[in-house]
Amino acid sequence: MKIGELAQQSGLTPSRIRFYERIGLLKTVERRPNGYRTYPQQAVMILGLITTAQRAGFTLDEIRTLLPSDLTHWDHAALMDALTRKIADIEALQVRLTQSRAHLLRLIEDIQERPDDMDCAANAHRVLTNMLSDHPEALDVTSGDIRLLDTKDRRQSVSPDRRKKTASR
Amino acid sequence: MKIGELAQQSGLTPSRIRFYERIGLLKTVERRPNGYRTYPQQAVMILGLITTAQRAGFTLDEIRTLLPSDLTHWDHAALMDALTRKIADIEALQVRLTQSRAHLLRLIEDIQERPDDMDCAANAHRVLTNMLSDHPEALDVTSGDIRLLDTKDRRQSVSPDRRKKTASR
DNA sequence: CTTGACCTTGAAGTTAGCTTCAAGGTTAGG
DNA sequence: CCTAACCTTGAAGCTAACTTCAAGGTCAAG
Numbered sequence A, B: 001m002k003i004g005e006l007a008q009q010s011g012l013t014p015s016r017i018r019f020y021e022r023i024g025l026l027k028t029v030e031r032r033p034n035g036y037r038t039y040p041q042q043a044v045m046i047l048g049l050i051t052t053a054q055r056a057g058f059t060l061d062e063i064r065t066l067l068p069s070d071l072t073h074w075d076h077a078a079l080m081d082a083l084t085r086k087i088a089d090i091e092a093l094q095v096r097l098t099q100s101r102a103h104l105l106r107l108i109e110d111i112q113e114r115p116d117d118m119d120c121a122a123n124a125h126r127v128l129t130n131m132l133s134d135h136p137e138a139l140d141v142t143s144g145d146i147r148l149l150d151t152k153d154r155r156q157s158v159s160p161d162r163r164k165k166t167a168s169r
Numbered sequence C: 001c002t003t004g005a006c007c008t009t010g011a012a013g014t015t016a017g018c019t020t021c022a023a024g025g026t027t028a029g030g
Numbered sequence D: 001c002c003t004a005a006c007c008t009t010g011a012a013g014c015t016a017a018c019t020t021c022a023a024g025g026t027c028a029a030g
Helices: A003-010 A014-022 A042-055 A060-066 A076-112 A120-134 B003-010 B014-022 B042-055 B060-066 B076-112 B120-134
Strands: none
Touching: A003 A014, A003 A042, A014 A042, A042 A060, A042 B120, A060 A076, A076 A120, A076 B076, A120 B042, B003 B014, B003 B042, B014 B042, B042 B060, B060 B076, B076 B120
16 A cells, blocks of 8 residues: 555654655655555544544654553553553643633633622722632642643753742742 | 842742743833843732733633723723633542542552452453453543633544544444 | 842754755666 | 646744743842
């Protein structure tokens, strides 16, 4: 099977498949005399596996370390471990989302609850003050590193702009 | 207040504050004769507001369009609309996470449920087949664009690698 | 009058996961 | 023989939200 056909059958683009090969997620495949890649039927399954894992929140890096070159020889322990940790990540994210949602709902209520005798400017100030004093860290779940989330750990190492919450509290 | 002090009080880095100014999220501030930026006390609140909004899942772009130059003059309708939509986004993501979690749990169970008379290779194949036939689109929530999620709409326009699910199903 | 902690700027780097481009070789059909 | 639809490669571009770098100005203390 040439790359175009594999693309059709897997639902991915050829560029994506070549990309996966480049980063070592797919092992280098056989070539025809003319240089064209030739894939075995199994490749469809591997690609399906990869996209499924991605949807479950695994990064390509994680998938690469878990995927054995031989699909029948998995590292059972590592796999179970990864699955378990990913579930924990998802749960942490769920907690965070629940809090965010609640926070937004409270905010909406708070905005609508303007006392009759208060003008918009004062109300804006009231709401803002409420909001900023609201989450005394509550939302700071600083969750695990699940890639469904944009949690790129923005902490710093040792660098020019080295302060960030130096003092206070 | 100079930028360093604002950084301390807000918990952000100076580079980040300057960056926010560059992209038009913060309006250009006053300068001292020597070129240093000078911030009013209010700036702390604005930055707090921005980071809070970010944690709730708003992108800087969204925040920019919602933030009025005068903190006491909000576009009430647009704000409510955005908040409501963000809540919907969060809920969509929660649905997706619940499905992912369930999927992973089922997978773990499935792996452990190996029939006594089956070897690991065959079990691997069984599990894989199960998994790939499992989600007949169920996980394809293709949720809203909440930035907590890595949902960069990978659909294509008109391009070289123009096929992606041309036929099938 | 030197040191070091600030401040300034514009440009380039980072991460993840791809896509797009440029410049070409191959092949099947008419 | 030509054309269109494939295939190849390496390099560069994209997005978001920053950070880092280089090269330099400012200022208070000792």
